Amino acid sequence: MTLNERKRKILESIIRDYVCSAEPVGSRAIAKRYDLKISAATVRNEMADLEEMGYLEQPHTSAGRIPSETGFRYYVDCMMEKEVLGDEELDLLYKVVKENIQEWNDTVSGIGNFLAQVTNYASFIIVPSIKFSEFKHLQVVPMEAGKAMVLIVTDLGLIMHRKIDIPNAVKQEDLQIIGDVFNRVFRGKKMEDMRRSDLQTIRDDLRKRKKVIDNALEAIDSLLQNSGEDRVVISGALNILNEPEFKDMEKLKAILRILETDGQLRDIIPDKIGEEVDIKIGKENPAEEIKEMSLVFAGYKTFGEMGKMGVIGPVRMEYWKAAGTVESVRTVIEDIFKKYFS
Amino acid sequence: MTLNERKRKILESIIRDYVCSAEPVGSRAIAKRYDLKISAATVRNEMADLEEMGYLEQPHTSAGRIPSETGFRYYVDCMMEKEVLGDEELDLLYKVVKENIQEWNDTVSGIGNFLAQVTNYASFIIVPSIKFSEFKHLQVVPMEAGKAMVLIVTDLGLIMHRKIDIPNAVKQEDLQIIGDVFNRVFRGKKMEDMRRSDLQTIRDDLRKRKKVIDNALEAIDSLLQNSGEDRVVISGALNILNEPEFKDMEKLKAILRILETDGQLRDIIPDKIGEEVDIKIGKENPAEEIKEMSLVFAGYKTFGEMGKMGVIGPVRMEYWKAAGTVESVRTVIEDIFKKYFS
DNA sequence: TGTTAGCACTCTCGTTTATTGAGTGCTAAT
DNA sequence: ATTAGCACTCAATAAACGAGAGTGCTAACA
Numbered sequence: 076m077t078l079n080e081r082k083r084k085i086l087e088s089i090i091r092d093y094v095c096s097a098e099p100v101g102s103r104a105i106a107k108r109y110d111l112k113i114s115a116a117t118v119r120n121e122m123a124d125l126e127e128m129g130y131l132e133q134p135h136t137s138a139g140r141i142p143s144e145t146g147f148r149y150y151v152d153c154m155m156e157k158e159v160l161g162d163e164e165l166d167l168l169y170k171v172v173k174e175n176i177q178e179w180n181d182t183v184s185g186i187g188n189f190l191a192q193v194t195n196y197a198s199f200i201i202v203p204s205i206k207f208s209e210f211k212h213l214q215v216v217p218m219e220a221g222k223a224m225v226l227i228v229t230d231l232g233l234i235m236h237r238k239i240d241i242p243n244a245v246k247q248e249d250l251q252i253i254g255d256v257f258n259r260v261f262r263g264k265k266m267e268d269m270r271r272s273d274l275q276t277i278r279d280d281l282r283k284r285k286k287v288i289d290n291a292l293e294a295i296d297s298l299l300q301n302s303g304e305d306r307v308v309i310s311g312a313l314n315i316l317n318e319p320e321f322k323d324m325e326k327l328k329a330i331l332r333i334l335e336t337d338g339q340l341r342d343i344i345p346d347k348i349g350e351e352v353d354i355k356i357g358k359e360n361p362a363e364e365i366k367e368m369s370l371v372f373a374g375y376k377t378f379g380e381m382g383k384m385g386v387i388g389p390v391r392m393e394y395w396k397a398a399g400t401v402e403s404v405r406t407v408i409e410d411i412f413k414k415y416f417s
Numbered sequence: 418m419t420l421n422e423r424k425r426k427i428l429e430s431i432i433r434d435y436v437c438s439a440e441p442v443g444s445r446a447i448a449k450r451y452d453l454k455i456s457a458a459t460v461r462n463e464m465a466d467l468e469e470m471g472y473l474e475q476p477h478t479s480a481g482r483i484p485s486e487t488g489f490r491y492y493v494d495c496m497m498e499k500e501v502l503g504d505e506e507l508d509l510l511y512k513v514v515k516e517n518i519q520e521w522n523d524t525v526s527g528i529g530n531f532l533a534q535v536t537n538y539a540s541f542i543i544v545p546s547i548k549f550s551e552f553k554h555l556q557v558v559p560m561e562a563g564k565a566m567v568l569i570v571t572d573l574g575l576i577m578h579r580k581i582d583i584p585n586a587v588k589q590e591d592l593q594i595i596g597d598v599f600n601r602v603f604r605g606k607k608m609e610d611m612r613r614s615d616l617q618t619i620r621d622d623l624r625k626r627k628k629v630i631d632n633a634l635e636a637i638d639s640l641l642q643n644s645g646e647d648r649v650v651i652s653g654a655l656n657i658l659n660e661p662e663f664k665d666m667e668k669l670k671a672i673l674r675i676l677e678t679d680g681q682l683r684d685i686i687p688d689k690i691g692e693e694v695d696i697k698i699g700k701e702n703p704a705e706e707i708k709e710m711s712l713v714f715a716g717y718k719t720f721g722e723m724g725k726m727g728v729i730g731p732v733r734m735e736y737w738k739a740a741g742t743v744e745s746v747r748t749v750i751e752d753i754f755k756k757y758f759s
Numbered sequence: 760t761g762t763t764a765g766c767a768c769t770c771t772c773g774t775t776t777a778t779t780g781a782g783t784g785c786t787a788a789t
Numbered sequence: 790a791t792t793a794g795c796a797c798t799c800a801a802t803a804a805a806c807g808a809g810a811g812t813g814c815t816a817a818c819a
Contacts, residue, residue: 101782116792119783137782137799177579177639216556218570226568226576228560234568236576237519251593297519313677316670328658335655443811456763461812479770479811 078125083154084111085121086130090142090150094391097319099139144357144390147369151354157399164193168407176415179231183308186384190404191311194397196388199340199372202306203380205229206267206299213257215250215291217241223250223287225294229266230378231416235302237294241287249284253291265379266299305382307341309334318389320367333364334387348374348383350405352398357390371397375408378416384408420467425496426453427463428472432484432492436733439661441481486699486732489711493696499741506535510749518757521573525650528726532746533653536739538730541682541714544648545722547571548609548641555599557592557633559583565592565629567636571608572720573758577644579636583629591626595633607721608641647724649683651676660731662709675706676729690716690725692747694740699732713739715747719754726750 078086085105092100092108102118105111111118122140125131130146133139142150160168168189175181183200190198208229216224221243227235241250261269271292312334321327333339343362345355355370369392372385384405386397420428427447434442434450444460447453453460464482467473472488475481484492502510510531517523525542532540550571558566563585569577583592603611613634654676663669675681685704687697697712711734714727726747728739 099782103782114792115782116784116794117790120791123784133783135799136784137780137797139782177643212558212560212566214556214558214568216554216568216570218554224554224570224574224576226556226558228558228566232566232580234566234576234578238574301519313670313673316666316673322666324658324664328655331655331658441811445811457811458763458765458813459761462762465813475812477770478813479768479809481811 078128078149081111081113082121082125085118086125086142086146086150087154089122089131089140090147093141094393097391099134099141101139104139144359147356147390147394148359151356151394151398155395155398157352157402158395159399160193160403165403165407168404172407172411176411179233182411184310186404186408187308187310190384190386190400191314194386194388194393194400195311195314195317196386196392196397197312197314197334198310198386199344199384200308201341201344201383202308203377203382204305205233205235205302206265207379208233208266209378210261210264210266210269213261213291214254215239215241215287217247217250225291227295227298235298237298239287239290239294241290245284245287249287253284253287256288257291266295269295304338305341307338309340315388318391320389320391326367329364330368340387344370344372344383344385348372348381350374350376350381352402352405354394354398369394371401373401373405375405377412382408420470420491423453423455424463424467427460428467428484428488428492429496431464431473431482432489435483436735439733441476441483443481446481486701489698489732489736490701493698493736493740497737497740499694499744500737501741502535502745507745507749510746514749514753518753521575524753526652528746528750529650529652532726532728532742533656536728536730536735536742537653537656537659538728538734538739539654539656539676540652540728541686541726542650543683543686543725544650545719545724546647547575547577547644548607549721550575550608551720552603552606552608552611555603555633556596557581557583557629559589559592567633569637569640577640579640581629581632581636583632587626587629591629595626595629598630599633608637611637646680647683649680651682657730660733662731662733668709671706672710682729686712686714686725686727690714690723692716692718692723694744694747696736696740711736713743715743717747717750720758724750 088105088108089100092104102115102122106113106115106118122131125146126133126140130143130149131140132143134141168186171185171189172182175185183202187198187200190200208231210227211230212228214226216226218224218238221240223239223241225237225239229235256274260273274288274292312331315321315327315330321330333343343360343365345353345361350373352371352373357369358366360366360368360370365387367390368387369390370385370387371392371394372383374381374383385401388397430447430450431442434446444457444464448455448457448460464473467488468475468482472485472491473482474485476483510528513527513531514524517527525544529540529542532542550573552569553572554570556568558568560566560580563582565581565583567579567581571577598616602615616630616634654673657663657672658669663672675685685702685707687695687703692715694713694715699711700708702708702710702712707729709732710729711732712727712729713734713736714725716723716725727743730739
């Protein structure tokens with residue numbers, strides 16, 4: 076379906092007006108505000124056409140028009156130009172990242188906060204499960220008598236740890252040796268591929284250390300089990316309090332509940348996902364719970380699996396800004412990866 | 418001010434009614450529901466007295482009465498019996514703790530969730546800054562060329578880490594030695610008391626390792642700086658969505674903002690705090706932002722500093738349940754400390 | 760003297776009724 | 790093809806009103 080220039084102008088005007096006012100927009104407003112040099116009556120005719128085509132709808136006969144989801148879709152597909160981040164905003168983002176670069180978790184939440192703050196929507200970042208991370212280093216550190224700490228470092232500089240029991244006979248040097256064994260055998264492997272069997276060959280020659288190795292492997296299993304799912308980080312959930320479409324308490328609760336409940340979003344974001352910015356508008360979302368919301372998201376490449384990030388907001392969303400921001404942030408994330416983690 | 422038995426009964430009835438219905442309660446309801454064997458008119462007289470004494474108030478002339486904050490205070494001080502946790506609830510709590518005992522952060526949020534879920538209010542747990550923790554162990558682990566990871570274990574089994582640069586000349590054994598030095602000198606000290614000067618004496622004999630020690634100390638400084646404030650963990654903030662007193666969007670926003678904004682609560686909870694359960698009702702709170710809310714909280718003893726925990730909810734709160742739960746949970750926390758961290 | 764029934768009075772809340780005004784669709788003129 | 794003009798529609802706001810819950814007061818009662 077192709078629209079002539081004037082219809083496109085009118086559709087865009089209505090969208091931009093509606094997105095910021097949240098009110099139906101009338102023909103006069105359009106005719107006046109934008110110098111289209113046509114009268115309100117003409118606009119009315121065009122609007123009637125646009126409505127018939129499904130791009131606009133009327134809440135009731137004597138109200139102005141609002142863009143339909145189809146209308147938004149047309150705009151997003153055929154007219155929108157992404158507003159990527161400006162230099163100051165990029166600078167701010169890099170500053171935020173740098174301040175939190177020491178701790179990958181902090182980096183992520185820093186980026187999430189930024190995303191939420193700049194767009195004024197709720198942001199989400201989905202971090203691939205550590206089972207896809209690469210094993211980089213293991214160290215068994217003696218603690219109080221009979222206890223030691225297994226420390227595992229992954230490609231992102233993520234530290235995982237778990238306390239294990241060790242026989243009293245085991246000395247510091249033994250622990251060091253065990254660490255060396257792990258490092259030799261597993262370095263560079265994905266965490267989930269650290270198989271017990273790989274150790275079988277060497278384990279025999281270290282009798283009394285067997286128990287420690289077993290316990291360490293068990294600890295790793297338990298760590299993987301504990302963080303087997305992709306991690307979801309949400310920021311700015313409260314931004315939706317500002318959207319008039321959620322003044323209804325029940326709707327508000329439902330949405331906030333989804334955002335706050337751990338991992339709920341994971342099942343809602345589309346599974347397969349490319350690197351380009353993708354947009355799901357309202358009922359385009361397969362998940363029932365967010366059929367009144369829109370998603371703007373993209374994938375980002377880490378070492379192994381793809382991560383996901385984006386914003387979630389009302390259908391009446393500043394798609395141009397959101398899409399541009401998501402795109403910029405994705406670029407920055409991948410840049411960060413190159414710079415700091417390789 | 419002392420009340421006769423009947424007045425006390427009536428006050429209590431009104432409180433229990435009002436707390437669960439959120440509506441002013443009238444004389445008939447009281448006379449009927451509770452078998453006080455007195456008529457509504459009598460109740461009315463008593464209620465008039467109670468109002469004059471300041472324990473009740475009337476939203477408007479033709480409405481029932483609601484307890485004033487003074488009324489709640491009287492109830493809490495002179496009549497309330499705490500409803501501590503039952504066995505099933507305690508079992509659940511211990512189960513939650515056990516499942517999350519591996520990671521102190523998880524333990525805390527587990528307990529927080531429990532507290533919020535059982536009371537139906539928002540819960541908070543304030544964990545003393547790690548600078549009050551005891552240094553237990555340090556290890557410098559070599560990473561990629563020119564880099565190493567400083568790992569610090571504290572009394573709670575908390576692991577902190579930071580990457581540092583190391584000269585290429587430094588070998589694995591050197592790192593081990595440096596770790597040993599730290600462990601010898603600092604073991605058992607409070608993190609904030611780890612003074613550079615303590616290392617002065619020994620540093621001279623390790624020429625090429627000087628740089629590493631400096632970097633490690635710097636890393637520690639930066640870690641302490643980063644987590645210098647007590648950590649605040651909030652759970653169940655969304656519970657306040659259910660309270661009718663916050664149906665007003667603006668109030669709701671204000672409260673949620675406080676709960677979600679990192680550390681905001683820290684400045685709101687009273688500073689000095691004992692181990693007993695304490696209650697602040699509405700305007701008793703010094704902080705302007707929560708003059709319409711009540712706090713029920715207690716301190717818990719860790720190794721060093723006192724931690725704080727409790728719930729925050731509307732003035733119309735089930736104080737008996739909240740206070741009992743907070744008390745029970747405090748006991749459990751201290752029990753956990755004894756069992757797992759000493 | 761304390762308790763209770765009775766009654767007039769008050770005030771909120773939900774419903775109904777008018778009023779207003781923004782916006783439309785249609786028609787006829789340009 | 791565009792536009793001015795006009796009658797029409799309908800939400801939103803305000804005003805009017807009745808119903809109901811609850812009170813305070815008075816007078817009768819135990």
